[in-house]
Amino acid sequence: MVKPDSRPGQDEPAWWFIISSGDILVVDDSHRLPCAAMQDLPLPDLTDYAVAFIGELRERPCYLVVADHQDPNFAAVGEFVNLRLLIAQQDEAMFAVAARAKQVAEFMLTHRFCGRCGVRMQAVDWEMAMQCQQCQHRCYPRISPCIIVAITRGDDILLARGKRHPAGLYSVLAGFVESGESLEQTLHREVLEEAGITVKNIQYVASQPWPFPHSLMMGFTAEWDSGDLHIDPIELEEGYWFPLTELPTIPPPGTIAHRLIAAVKKRHGVD
Incomplete structure:
Protein backbone atom coordinates (compact mmCIF):
# COMPACT_ATOMS: atom_id res chain seq x y z
CA MET A 1 0.00 0.00 0.00
CA VAL A 2 1.10 3.58 -0.48
CA LYS A 3 0.49 6.71 1.48
CA PRO A 4 -1.44 9.59 -0.17
CA ASP A 5 1.45 12.02 0.30
CA SER A 6 3.69 9.86 -1.91
CA ARG A 7 1.83 11.35 -4.91
CA PRO A 8 1.70 8.22 -7.10
CA GLY A 9 1.57 8.75 -10.84
CA GLN A 10 2.59 12.41 -10.60
CA ASP A 11 4.74 12.38 -13.73
CA GLU A 12 4.02 8.99 -15.32
CA PRO A 13 0.77 7.78 -16.92
CA ALA A 14 -1.21 5.54 -14.60
CA TRP A 15 -4.61 3.90 -14.36
CA TRP A 16 -6.86 5.42 -11.70
CA PHE A 17 -9.46 3.18 -10.05
CA ILE A 18 -11.49 5.65 -8.01
CA ILE A 19 -14.08 3.88 -5.88
CA SER A 20 -17.00 5.53 -4.08
CA SER A 21 -19.56 3.46 -2.18
CA GLY A 22 -18.80 0.47 -4.39
CA ASP A 23 -19.15 2.45 -7.63
CA ILE A 24 -16.23 3.28 -9.94
CA LEU A 25 -15.39 6.52 -11.73
CA VAL A 26 -15.44 6.52 -15.55
CA VAL A 27 -14.56 9.37 -17.89
CA ASP A 28 -17.20 8.96 -20.61
CA ASP A 29 -20.27 7.03 -21.78
CA SER A 30 -18.09 4.17 -23.04
CA HIS A 31 -17.06 3.61 -19.41
CA ARG A 32 -13.35 4.21 -19.92
CA LEU A 33 -11.28 4.58 -16.76
CA PRO A 34 -8.92 7.54 -16.22
CA CYS A 35 -5.42 6.82 -17.54
CA ALA A 36 -2.96 9.73 -17.34
CA ALA A 37 -0.30 11.26 -15.14
CA MET A 38 -1.70 12.82 -11.99
CA GLN A 39 -0.70 16.29 -13.15
CA ASP A 40 -2.75 15.84 -16.33
CA LEU A 41 -5.99 15.01 -14.52
CA PRO A 42 -8.24 17.43 -12.56
CA LEU A 43 -7.83 15.34 -9.42
CA PRO A 44 -8.31 16.84 -5.97
CA ASP A 45 -5.47 16.84 -3.45
CA LEU A 46 -5.14 13.14 -2.59
CA THR A 47 -3.59 13.83 0.81
CA ASP A 48 -7.02 13.41 2.40
CA TYR A 49 -7.79 10.14 0.61
CA ALA A 50 -6.75 6.52 1.10
CA VAL A 51 -4.59 5.52 -1.87
CA ALA A 52 -3.12 2.11 -2.70
CA PHE A 53 -0.98 0.65 -5.48
CA ILE A 54 -2.88 -2.40 -6.75
CA GLY A 55 -0.72 -3.70 -9.60
CA GLU A 56 -0.09 -3.02 -13.27
CA LEU A 57 -2.24 -3.10 -16.38
CA ARG A 58 -0.73 -2.89 -19.87
CA GLU A 59 2.60 -1.72 -18.48
CA ARG A 60 1.01 1.10 -16.50
CA PRO A 61 0.77 1.25 -12.70
CA CYS A 62 -2.72 1.05 -11.20
CA TYR A 63 -3.80 3.09 -8.20
CA LEU A 64 -6.88 2.79 -6.05
CA VAL A 65 -8.37 5.95 -4.58
CA VAL A 66 -11.10 5.49 -1.97
CA ALA A 67 -13.51 8.43 -2.26
CA ASP A 68 -16.49 9.52 -0.20
CA HIS A 69 -20.04 8.72 -1.31
CA GLN A 70 -20.51 10.26 -4.78
CA ASP A 71 -17.63 12.60 -3.94
CA PRO A 72 -18.16 15.91 -5.81
CA ASN A 73 -14.39 16.54 -5.83
CA PHE A 74 -14.07 14.09 -8.74
CA ALA A 75 -16.86 15.56 -10.89
CA ALA A 76 -14.34 17.22 -13.19
CA VAL A 77 -12.81 13.80 -13.96
CA GLY A 78 -15.97 11.82 -14.69
CA GLU A 79 -18.92 10.15 -13.01
CA PHE A 80 -19.40 7.17 -10.72
CA VAL A 81 -21.19 4.12 -12.17
CA ASN A 82 -21.94 0.58 -11.05
CA LEU A 83 -18.92 -1.66 -11.54
CA ARG A 84 -21.10 -4.24 -13.32
CA LEU A 85 -21.23 -1.91 -16.33
CA LEU A 86 -17.57 -2.68 -17.02
CA ILE A 87 -18.49 -6.30 -17.79
CA ALA A 88 -20.08 -5.18 -21.06
CA GLN A 89 -16.64 -4.07 -22.30
CA GLN A 90 -15.54 -7.72 -22.29
CA ASP A 91 -12.07 -6.62 -21.14
CA GLU A 92 -11.20 -9.35 -18.65
CA ALA A 93 -7.87 -7.80 -17.63
CA MET A 94 -9.47 -4.42 -16.91
CA PHE A 95 -12.36 -5.96 -15.00
CA ALA A 96 -9.96 -8.07 -12.92
CA VAL A 97 -8.06 -4.98 -11.72
CA ALA A 98 -11.32 -3.09 -11.15
CA ALA A 99 -12.59 -6.06 -9.13
CA ARG A 100 -9.43 -5.94 -7.04
CA ALA A 101 -9.84 -2.19 -6.53
CA LYS A 102 -13.41 -2.58 -5.29
CA GLN A 103 -12.49 -5.40 -2.93
CA VAL A 104 -9.49 -3.54 -1.52
CA ALA A 105 -11.63 -0.42 -1.03
CA GLU A 106 -14.19 -2.51 0.85
CA PHE A 107 -11.39 -3.95 2.97
CA MET A 108 -9.94 -0.54 3.82
CA LEU A 109 -13.34 0.88 4.76
CA THR A 110 -14.36 -2.07 6.95
CA HIS A 111 -11.02 -2.43 8.78
CA ARG A 112 -10.43 1.08 10.03
CA PHE A 113 -10.62 -0.19 13.61
CA CYS A 114 -9.19 -3.33 15.19
CA GLY A 115 -11.69 -6.14 15.62
CA ARG A 116 -9.76 -7.39 18.65
CA CYS A 117 -9.18 -4.26 20.77
CA GLY A 118 -10.96 -1.43 18.93
CA VAL A 119 -7.94 0.79 18.27
CA ARG A 120 -7.64 2.51 14.87
CA MET A 121 -5.80 0.33 12.35
CA GLN A 122 -2.92 1.53 10.18
CA ALA A 123 -2.02 0.50 6.64
CA VAL A 124 1.02 -1.75 6.22
CA ASP A 125 3.18 -0.08 3.59
CA TRP A 126 4.90 -3.21 2.19
CA GLU A 127 1.86 -5.48 1.71
CA MET A 128 -1.91 -5.28 1.39
CA ALA A 129 -2.81 -5.41 5.07
CA MET A 130 -4.06 -3.35 8.02
CA GLN A 131 -2.42 -3.69 11.43
CA CYS A 132 -3.23 -2.64 14.96
CA GLN A 133 -0.20 -1.05 16.60
CA GLN A 134 -1.54 -1.81 20.08
CA CYS A 135 -2.26 -5.56 19.97
CA GLN A 136 -0.44 -6.32 16.67
CA HIS A 137 -3.54 -7.87 15.13
CA ARG A 138 -3.10 -7.88 11.33
CA CYS A 139 -5.87 -8.28 8.75
CA TYR A 140 -5.79 -9.05 5.04
CA PRO A 141 -8.49 -8.49 2.40
CA ARG A 142 -11.30 -10.96 2.79
CA ILE A 143 -12.01 -13.41 -0.04
Missing part, protein backbone atom coordinates in the same frame (compact mmCIF):
# COMPACT_ATOMS: atom_id res chain seq x y z
CA SER A 144 -15.21 -15.45 0.02
CA PRO A 145 -14.91 -18.62 -2.11
CA CYS A 146 -17.98 -19.68 -4.09
CA ILE A 147 -18.78 -22.48 -6.49
CA ILE A 148 -20.77 -21.93 -9.66
CA VAL A 149 -21.84 -24.89 -11.79
CA ALA A 150 -23.50 -25.57 -15.15
CA ILE A 151 -25.46 -28.82 -14.88
CA THR A 152 -26.61 -30.78 -17.92
CA ARG A 153 -29.07 -33.62 -18.38
CA GLY A 154 -28.65 -34.96 -21.87
CA ASP A 155 -28.96 -31.94 -24.16
CA ASP A 156 -30.68 -29.83 -21.50
CA ILE A 157 -29.10 -27.40 -19.02
CA LEU A 158 -30.41 -26.39 -15.60
CA LEU A 159 -30.96 -22.64 -15.33
CA ALA A 160 -32.65 -20.77 -12.51
CA ARG A 161 -33.70 -17.24 -11.69
CA GLY A 162 -32.54 -15.86 -8.37
CA LYS A 163 -34.53 -13.38 -6.33
CA ARG A 164 -32.08 -10.60 -7.26
CA HIS A 165 -32.03 -11.38 -10.97
CA PRO A 166 -33.83 -9.08 -13.42
CA ALA A 167 -37.06 -10.48 -14.79
CA GLY A 168 -36.40 -13.03 -17.51
CA LEU A 169 -32.70 -13.55 -16.69
CA TYR A 170 -31.68 -17.12 -15.89
CA SER A 171 -28.29 -18.39 -14.75
CA VAL A 172 -26.51 -21.45 -13.42
CA LEU A 173 -26.46 -22.43 -9.75
CA ALA A 174 -23.96 -20.98 -7.29
CA GLY A 175 -23.25 -20.93 -3.58
CA PHE A 176 -20.73 -20.04 -0.89
CA VAL A 177 -18.22 -22.49 0.55
CA GLU A 178 -18.84 -23.19 4.25
CA SER A 179 -16.18 -23.76 6.89
CA GLY A 180 -14.52 -27.15 6.58
CA GLU A 181 -15.88 -27.91 3.11
CA SER A 182 -14.01 -28.81 -0.05
CA LEU A 183 -15.20 -27.23 -3.29
CA GLU A 184 -16.68 -30.56 -4.36
CA GLN A 185 -18.59 -30.93 -1.10
CA THR A 186 -19.96 -27.42 -1.48
CA LEU A 187 -21.08 -28.15 -5.03
CA HIS A 188 -22.94 -31.32 -4.05
CA ARG A 189 -24.57 -29.61 -1.05
CA GLU A 190 -25.64 -26.45 -2.89
CA VAL A 191 -27.09 -28.37 -5.84
CA LEU A 192 -29.05 -30.67 -3.53
CA GLU A 193 -30.30 -27.76 -1.41
CA GLU A 194 -31.25 -25.48 -4.29
CA ALA A 195 -32.47 -27.99 -6.89
CA GLY A 196 -33.08 -31.28 -5.06
CA ILE A 197 -30.86 -33.33 -7.38
CA THR A 198 -27.50 -35.08 -7.24
CA VAL A 199 -24.75 -34.70 -9.84
CA LYS A 200 -21.75 -36.59 -11.19
CA ASN A 201 -18.75 -36.07 -13.50
CA ILE A 202 -17.73 -32.75 -11.96
CA GLN A 203 -15.13 -30.88 -14.01
CA TYR A 204 -13.35 -27.66 -13.14
CA VAL A 205 -13.46 -24.98 -15.88
CA ALA A 206 -12.21 -21.60 -14.63
CA SER A 207 -12.40 -19.01 -11.86
CA GLN A 208 -13.27 -15.31 -11.68
CA PRO A 209 -13.00 -12.68 -8.96
CA TRP A 210 -16.46 -11.28 -8.33
CA PRO A 211 -16.32 -8.09 -6.26
CA PHE A 212 -19.89 -8.06 -4.95
CA PRO A 213 -18.50 -7.56 -2.44
CA HIS A 214 -15.50 -9.95 -2.25
CA SER A 215 -16.19 -13.33 -3.83
CA LEU A 216 -13.98 -15.67 -5.83
CA MET A 217 -16.16 -17.73 -8.18
CA MET A 218 -14.82 -21.18 -9.05
CA GLY A 219 -16.62 -22.59 -12.06
CA PHE A 220 -17.51 -26.21 -12.81
CA THR A 221 -19.63 -28.29 -15.11
CA ALA A 222 -21.48 -31.40 -13.93
CA GLU A 223 -24.05 -33.92 -15.13
CA TRP A 224 -27.38 -34.81 -13.56
CA ASP A 225 -27.23 -38.11 -11.69
CA SER A 226 -30.54 -38.57 -9.86
CA GLY A 227 -33.56 -36.85 -8.40
CA ASP A 228 -36.47 -34.73 -9.58
CA LEU A 229 -36.12 -30.98 -9.82
CA HIS A 230 -37.34 -29.18 -6.68
CA ILE A 231 -36.32 -25.51 -6.63
CA ASP A 232 -35.68 -23.99 -3.21
CA PRO A 233 -38.20 -21.12 -2.92
CA ILE A 234 -36.06 -19.33 -0.35
CA GLU A 235 -33.05 -18.97 -2.64
CA LEU A 236 -34.64 -19.01 -6.11
CA GLU A 237 -37.75 -17.78 -7.89
CA GLU A 238 -37.86 -20.58 -10.45
CA GLY A 239 -35.70 -23.03 -12.37
CA TYR A 240 -36.09 -25.37 -15.33
CA TRP A 241 -34.28 -27.70 -17.68
CA PHE A 242 -33.80 -25.75 -20.91
CA PRO A 243 -32.74 -27.25 -24.26
CA LEU A 244 -29.28 -25.96 -25.14
CA THR A 245 -30.71 -24.86 -28.48
CA GLU A 246 -33.49 -22.78 -26.85
CA LEU A 247 -31.96 -20.80 -24.02
CA PRO A 248 -33.65 -17.86 -22.27
CA THR A 249 -31.80 -14.63 -21.50
CA ILE A 250 -28.53 -15.55 -19.75
CA PRO A 251 -25.73 -13.54 -18.09
CA PRO A 252 -23.67 -11.44 -20.52
CA PRO A 253 -20.23 -12.25 -21.95
CA GLY A 254 -17.49 -11.45 -19.47
CA THR A 255 -19.21 -13.31 -16.63
CA ILE A 256 -18.13 -16.77 -15.56
CA ALA A 257 -21.74 -17.93 -15.80
CA HIS A 258 -21.75 -17.10 -19.51
CA ARG A 259 -18.41 -18.86 -19.92
CA LEU A 260 -19.73 -22.05 -18.29
CA ILE A 261 -22.85 -22.06 -20.45
CA ALA A 262 -20.70 -21.52 -23.55
CA ALA A 263 -18.42 -24.40 -22.52
CA VAL A 264 -21.40 -26.73 -22.18
CA LYS A 265 -22.84 -25.66 -25.54
CA LYS A 266 -19.48 -26.23 -27.25
CA ARG A 267 -19.18 -29.67 -25.66
CA HIS A 268 -22.60 -30.59 -27.05
CA GLY A 269 -21.87 -29.14 -30.48
CA VAL A 270 -24.37 -26.28 -30.13
CA ASP A 271 -23.50 -22.91 -31.71
Whole structure:
Protein backbone atom coordinates (compact mmCIF):
# COMPACT_ATOMS: atom_id res chain seq x y z
CA MET A 1 0.00 0.00 0.00
CA VAL A 2 1.10 3.58 -0.48
CA LYS A 3 0.49 6.71 1.48
CA PRO A 4 -1.44 9.59 -0.17
CA ASP A 5 1.45 12.02 0.30
CA SER A 6 3.69 9.86 -1.91
CA ARG A 7 1.83 11.35 -4.91
CA PRO A 8 1.70 8.22 -7.10
CA GLY A 9 1.57 8.75 -10.84
CA GLN A 10 2.59 12.41 -10.60
CA ASP A 11 4.74 12.38 -13.73
CA GLU A 12 4.02 8.99 -15.32
CA PRO A 13 0.77 7.78 -16.92
CA ALA A 14 -1.21 5.54 -14.60
CA TRP A 15 -4.61 3.90 -14.36
CA TRP A 16 -6.86 5.42 -11.70
CA PHE A 17 -9.46 3.18 -10.05
CA ILE A 18 -11.49 5.65 -8.01
CA ILE A 19 -14.08 3.88 -5.88
CA SER A 20 -17.00 5.53 -4.08
CA SER A 21 -19.56 3.46 -2.18
CA GLY A 22 -18.80 0.47 -4.39
CA ASP A 23 -19.15 2.45 -7.63
CA ILE A 24 -16.23 3.28 -9.94
CA LEU A 25 -15.39 6.52 -11.73
CA VAL A 26 -15.44 6.52 -15.55
CA VAL A 27 -14.56 9.37 -17.89
CA ASP A 28 -17.20 8.96 -20.61
CA ASP A 29 -20.27 7.03 -21.78
CA SER A 30 -18.09 4.17 -23.04
CA HIS A 31 -17.06 3.61 -19.41
CA ARG A 32 -13.35 4.21 -19.92
CA LEU A 33 -11.28 4.58 -16.76
CA PRO A 34 -8.92 7.54 -16.22
CA CYS A 35 -5.42 6.82 -17.54
CA ALA A 36 -2.96 9.73 -17.34
CA ALA A 37 -0.30 11.26 -15.14
CA MET A 38 -1.70 12.82 -11.99
CA GLN A 39 -0.70 16.29 -13.15
CA ASP A 40 -2.75 15.84 -16.33
CA LEU A 41 -5.99 15.01 -14.52
CA PRO A 42 -8.24 17.43 -12.56
CA LEU A 43 -7.83 15.34 -9.42
CA PRO A 44 -8.31 16.84 -5.97
CA ASP A 45 -5.47 16.84 -3.45
CA LEU A 46 -5.14 13.14 -2.59
CA THR A 47 -3.59 13.83 0.81
CA ASP A 48 -7.02 13.41 2.40
CA TYR A 49 -7.79 10.14 0.61
CA ALA A 50 -6.75 6.52 1.10
CA VAL A 51 -4.59 5.52 -1.87
CA ALA A 52 -3.12 2.11 -2.70
CA PHE A 53 -0.98 0.65 -5.48
CA ILE A 54 -2.88 -2.40 -6.75
CA GLY A 55 -0.72 -3.70 -9.60
CA GLU A 56 -0.09 -3.02 -13.27
CA LEU A 57 -2.24 -3.10 -16.38
CA ARG A 58 -0.73 -2.89 -19.87
CA GLU A 59 2.60 -1.72 -18.48
CA ARG A 60 1.01 1.10 -16.50
CA PRO A 61 0.77 1.25 -12.70
CA CYS A 62 -2.72 1.05 -11.20
CA TYR A 63 -3.80 3.09 -8.20
CA LEU A 64 -6.88 2.79 -6.05
CA VAL A 65 -8.37 5.95 -4.58
CA VAL A 66 -11.10 5.49 -1.97
CA ALA A 67 -13.51 8.43 -2.26
CA ASP A 68 -16.49 9.52 -0.20
CA HIS A 69 -20.04 8.72 -1.31
CA GLN A 70 -20.51 10.26 -4.78
CA ASP A 71 -17.63 12.60 -3.94
CA PRO A 72 -18.16 15.91 -5.81
CA ASN A 73 -14.39 16.54 -5.83
CA PHE A 74 -14.07 14.09 -8.74
CA ALA A 75 -16.86 15.56 -10.89
CA ALA A 76 -14.34 17.22 -13.19
CA VAL A 77 -12.81 13.80 -13.96
CA GLY A 78 -15.97 11.82 -14.69
CA GLU A 79 -18.92 10.15 -13.01
CA PHE A 80 -19.40 7.17 -10.72
CA VAL A 81 -21.19 4.12 -12.17
CA ASN A 82 -21.94 0.58 -11.05
CA LEU A 83 -18.92 -1.66 -11.54
CA ARG A 84 -21.10 -4.24 -13.32
CA LEU A 85 -21.23 -1.91 -16.33
CA LEU A 86 -17.57 -2.68 -17.02
CA ILE A 87 -18.49 -6.30 -17.79
CA ALA A 88 -20.08 -5.18 -21.06
CA GLN A 89 -16.64 -4.07 -22.30
CA GLN A 90 -15.54 -7.72 -22.29
CA ASP A 91 -12.07 -6.62 -21.14
CA GLU A 92 -11.20 -9.35 -18.65
CA ALA A 93 -7.87 -7.80 -17.63
CA MET A 94 -9.47 -4.42 -16.91
CA PHE A 95 -12.36 -5.96 -15.00
CA ALA A 96 -9.96 -8.07 -12.92
CA VAL A 97 -8.06 -4.98 -11.72
CA ALA A 98 -11.32 -3.09 -11.15
CA ALA A 99 -12.59 -6.06 -9.13
CA ARG A 100 -9.43 -5.94 -7.04
CA ALA A 101 -9.84 -2.19 -6.53
CA LYS A 102 -13.41 -2.58 -5.29
CA GLN A 103 -12.49 -5.40 -2.93
CA VAL A 104 -9.49 -3.54 -1.52
CA ALA A 105 -11.63 -0.42 -1.03
CA GLU A 106 -14.19 -2.51 0.85
CA PHE A 107 -11.39 -3.95 2.97
CA MET A 108 -9.94 -0.54 3.82
CA LEU A 109 -13.34 0.88 4.76
CA THR A 110 -14.36 -2.07 6.95
CA HIS A 111 -11.02 -2.43 8.78
CA ARG A 112 -10.43 1.08 10.03
CA PHE A 113 -10.62 -0.19 13.61
CA CYS A 114 -9.19 -3.33 15.19
CA GLY A 115 -11.69 -6.14 15.62
CA ARG A 116 -9.76 -7.39 18.65
CA CYS A 117 -9.18 -4.26 20.77
CA GLY A 118 -10.96 -1.43 18.93
CA VAL A 119 -7.94 0.79 18.27
CA ARG A 120 -7.64 2.51 14.87
CA MET A 121 -5.80 0.33 12.35
CA GLN A 122 -2.92 1.53 10.18
CA ALA A 123 -2.02 0.50 6.64
CA VAL A 124 1.02 -1.75 6.22
CA ASP A 125 3.18 -0.08 3.59
CA TRP A 126 4.90 -3.21 2.19
CA GLU A 127 1.86 -5.48 1.71
CA MET A 128 -1.91 -5.28 1.39
CA ALA A 129 -2.81 -5.41 5.07
CA MET A 130 -4.06 -3.35 8.02
CA GLN A 131 -2.42 -3.69 11.43
CA CYS A 132 -3.23 -2.64 14.96
CA GLN A 133 -0.20 -1.05 16.60
CA GLN A 134 -1.54 -1.81 20.08
CA CYS A 135 -2.26 -5.56 19.97
CA GLN A 136 -0.44 -6.32 16.67
CA HIS A 137 -3.54 -7.87 15.13
CA ARG A 138 -3.10 -7.88 11.33
CA CYS A 139 -5.87 -8.28 8.75
CA TYR A 140 -5.79 -9.05 5.04
CA PRO A 141 -8.49 -8.49 2.40
CA ARG A 142 -11.30 -10.96 2.79
CA ILE A 143 -12.01 -13.41 -0.04
CA SER A 144 -15.21 -15.45 0.02
CA PRO A 145 -14.91 -18.62 -2.11
CA CYS A 146 -17.98 -19.68 -4.09
CA ILE A 147 -18.78 -22.48 -6.49
CA ILE A 148 -20.77 -21.93 -9.66
CA VAL A 149 -21.84 -24.89 -11.79
CA ALA A 150 -23.50 -25.57 -15.15
CA ILE A 151 -25.46 -28.82 -14.88
CA THR A 152 -26.61 -30.78 -17.92
CA ARG A 153 -29.07 -33.62 -18.38
CA GLY A 154 -28.65 -34.96 -21.87
CA ASP A 155 -28.96 -31.94 -24.16
CA ASP A 156 -30.68 -29.83 -21.50
CA ILE A 157 -29.10 -27.40 -19.02
CA LEU A 158 -30.41 -26.39 -15.60
CA LEU A 159 -30.96 -22.64 -15.33
CA ALA A 160 -32.65 -20.77 -12.51
CA ARG A 161 -33.70 -17.24 -11.69
CA GLY A 162 -32.54 -15.86 -8.37
CA LYS A 163 -34.53 -13.38 -6.33
CA ARG A 164 -32.08 -10.60 -7.26
CA HIS A 165 -32.03 -11.38 -10.97
CA PRO A 166 -33.83 -9.08 -13.42
CA ALA A 167 -37.06 -10.48 -14.79
CA GLY A 168 -36.40 -13.03 -17.51
CA LEU A 169 -32.70 -13.55 -16.69
CA TYR A 170 -31.68 -17.12 -15.89
CA SER A 171 -28.29 -18.39 -14.75
CA VAL A 172 -26.51 -21.45 -13.42
CA LEU A 173 -26.46 -22.43 -9.75
CA ALA A 174 -23.96 -20.98 -7.29
CA GLY A 175 -23.25 -20.93 -3.58
CA PHE A 176 -20.73 -20.04 -0.89
CA VAL A 177 -18.22 -22.49 0.55
CA GLU A 178 -18.84 -23.19 4.25
CA SER A 179 -16.18 -23.76 6.89
CA GLY A 180 -14.52 -27.15 6.58
CA GLU A 181 -15.88 -27.91 3.11
CA SER A 182 -14.01 -28.81 -0.05
CA LEU A 183 -15.20 -27.23 -3.29
CA GLU A 184 -16.68 -30.56 -4.36
CA GLN A 185 -18.59 -30.93 -1.10
CA THR A 186 -19.96 -27.42 -1.48
CA LEU A 187 -21.08 -28.15 -5.03
CA HIS A 188 -22.94 -31.32 -4.05
CA ARG A 189 -24.57 -29.61 -1.05
CA GLU A 190 -25.64 -26.45 -2.89
CA VAL A 191 -27.09 -28.37 -5.84
CA LEU A 192 -29.05 -30.67 -3.53
CA GLU A 193 -30.30 -27.76 -1.41
CA GLU A 194 -31.25 -25.48 -4.29
CA ALA A 195 -32.47 -27.99 -6.89
CA GLY A 196 -33.08 -31.28 -5.06
CA ILE A 197 -30.86 -33.33 -7.38
CA THR A 198 -27.50 -35.08 -7.24
CA VAL A 199 -24.75 -34.70 -9.84
CA LYS A 200 -21.75 -36.59 -11.19
CA ASN A 201 -18.75 -36.07 -13.50
CA ILE A 202 -17.73 -32.75 -11.96
CA GLN A 203 -15.13 -30.88 -14.01
CA TYR A 204 -13.35 -27.66 -13.14
CA VAL A 205 -13.46 -24.98 -15.88
CA ALA A 206 -12.21 -21.60 -14.63
CA SER A 207 -12.40 -19.01 -11.86
CA GLN A 208 -13.27 -15.31 -11.68
CA PRO A 209 -13.00 -12.68 -8.96
CA TRP A 210 -16.46 -11.28 -8.33
CA PRO A 211 -16.32 -8.09 -6.26
CA PHE A 212 -19.89 -8.06 -4.95
CA PRO A 213 -18.50 -7.56 -2.44
CA HIS A 214 -15.50 -9.95 -2.25
CA SER A 215 -16.19 -13.33 -3.83
CA LEU A 216 -13.98 -15.67 -5.83
CA MET A 217 -16.16 -17.73 -8.18
CA MET A 218 -14.82 -21.18 -9.05
CA GLY A 219 -16.62 -22.59 -12.06
CA PHE A 220 -17.51 -26.21 -12.81
CA THR A 221 -19.63 -28.29 -15.11
CA ALA A 222 -21.48 -31.40 -13.93
CA GLU A 223 -24.05 -33.92 -15.13
CA TRP A 224 -27.38 -34.81 -13.56
CA ASP A 225 -27.23 -38.11 -11.69
CA SER A 226 -30.54 -38.57 -9.86
CA GLY A 227 -33.56 -36.85 -8.40
CA ASP A 228 -36.47 -34.73 -9.58
CA LEU A 229 -36.12 -30.98 -9.82
CA HIS A 230 -37.34 -29.18 -6.68
CA ILE A 231 -36.32 -25.51 -6.63
CA ASP A 232 -35.68 -23.99 -3.21
CA PRO A 233 -38.20 -21.12 -2.92
CA ILE A 234 -36.06 -19.33 -0.35
CA GLU A 235 -33.05 -18.97 -2.64
CA LEU A 236 -34.64 -19.01 -6.11
CA GLU A 237 -37.75 -17.78 -7.89
CA GLU A 238 -37.86 -20.58 -10.45
CA GLY A 239 -35.70 -23.03 -12.37
CA TYR A 240 -36.09 -25.37 -15.33
CA TRP A 241 -34.28 -27.70 -17.68
CA PHE A 242 -33.80 -25.75 -20.91
CA PRO A 243 -32.74 -27.25 -24.26
CA LEU A 244 -29.28 -25.96 -25.14
CA THR A 245 -30.71 -24.86 -28.48
CA GLU A 246 -33.49 -22.78 -26.85
CA LEU A 247 -31.96 -20.80 -24.02
CA PRO A 248 -33.65 -17.86 -22.27
CA THR A 249 -31.80 -14.63 -21.50
CA ILE A 250 -28.53 -15.55 -19.75
CA PRO A 251 -25.73 -13.54 -18.09
CA PRO A 252 -23.67 -11.44 -20.52
CA PRO A 253 -20.23 -12.25 -21.95
CA GLY A 254 -17.49 -11.45 -19.47
CA THR A 255 -19.21 -13.31 -16.63
CA ILE A 256 -18.13 -16.77 -15.56
CA ALA A 257 -21.74 -17.93 -15.80
CA HIS A 258 -21.75 -17.10 -19.51
CA ARG A 259 -18.41 -18.86 -19.92
CA LEU A 260 -19.73 -22.05 -18.29
CA ILE A 261 -22.85 -22.06 -20.45
CA ALA A 262 -20.70 -21.52 -23.55
CA ALA A 263 -18.42 -24.40 -22.52
CA VAL A 264 -21.40 -26.73 -22.18
CA LYS A 265 -22.84 -25.66 -25.54
CA LYS A 266 -19.48 -26.23 -27.25
CA ARG A 267 -19.18 -29.67 -25.66
CA HIS A 268 -22.60 -30.59 -27.05
CA GLY A 269 -21.87 -29.14 -30.48
CA VAL A 270 -24.37 -26.28 -30.13
CA ASP A 271 -23.50 -22.91 -31.71
